[in-house]
Amino acid sequence: MAMRQRVSIVGDGAMGTLCAILLAENGVSVRLWSAFAEAADELARTRVNRRFLPGHRLPESVEVTGRDELALEGAGLIVSAVPAQFARAVWQRLRAHCPAGVPVCSVTKGIENKTLLRPTEVIADALGAGGGAPRPMAALSGPSIAPEVADRHPATVTVACGQTALARRVQELLSGPCFRVYTNTDVVGVEVAGATKNVVAIAAGILDGLSAGYNAKAALLTRGLVEITRLGSAMGARAETFAGLAGMGDLVTTCFCPIGRNRSLGEAIGGGRTLRQALEATESVVEGVATTESVVELAARHGVEMPITQAVHSVLFEGVRPADAIADLMARPLKAER
Secondary structure, eight states: OGGGSEEEEEOOSHHHHHHHHHHHHTTOOEEEEOSSHHHHHHHHHHOEETTTEEEEEOOTTOEEEOOHHHHTTTEEEEEEOOOHHHHHHHHHHHGGGOOTTOOEEEOOOOOOTTTOOOHHHHHHHHHOOTTSOOOOEEEEESSOOHHHHHTTOOEEEEEEOSSHHHHHHHHHHHOBTTEEEEEESOHHHHHHHHHHHHHHHHHHHHHHHTTOOHHHHHHHHHHHHHHHHHHHHHTTOOGGGGGSIIIIIHHHHHHHOTTOHHHHHHHHHHTTOOHHHHHHTOSSOOHHHHHHHHHHHHHHHHTOOOHHHHHHHHHHHSOOOHHHHHHHHHTSOOOOOO
């Protein structure tokens, strides 16, 4: 019965569209909502998301709508695929139409600016408890470049939830021949890992833009993971989560994939473009830029040292030249690795 309940997907980006395809291929009834009526009409007519996932047809069984009152109607599960900095506005917009008690699985990677809340926290805050029981929430993350998954290349992710039954439900609904989903109970760790790896990916792109070599990138990933784990542990996450799919797995993919948005933006900056020029060159939301600001604030709040993240911040927002930021990192006092 649970397998046949409708799943509503909020957000028509690459990951939202991919989830719609995966679910529909598993025989699940899917409704995909776009915040923009014109985009919803075009996707419903052409069945191809030309902007975010070109070349991949949306199954005819997937219903597409731009109407708020229909977005979540009859849903037994909701997938939230909205960029972190827009999630609050979207969920406040849909709040009146969100059925009580229906669980939400977030596939967003980021930290909201100013509030420093994780995606599931933003959704819960925007919807409000309404005096009732807390809404069941899950977070799905891991190495999952959408075009690769849509091309049927093997991919593996993890879904985290404090309620084992919900994690298993998401696992069963989304898993397929080329998409394997593991379960996890560390929601904090999975969401922190998914957000912070984008900051390191910008740094990886900067190294590529400077032609700094593979030794430098290997050092970046290794020490970047140390920073990510340090922050996550201070926030209550389990350290081992960062050695798994949501941590090291996603970090490697994001830092090496040539089409990764965060790495590509970093490469443009390393090649001499300003942040503004790099952002204007892409239609996609580059989550790592806003996340860098949030992570620097989180590090200060928790008293955690994150020199790589601070270096990325200095390049993006403080006018420091990429080469100078690297020189500063290399000149830090010598110390033991652990």
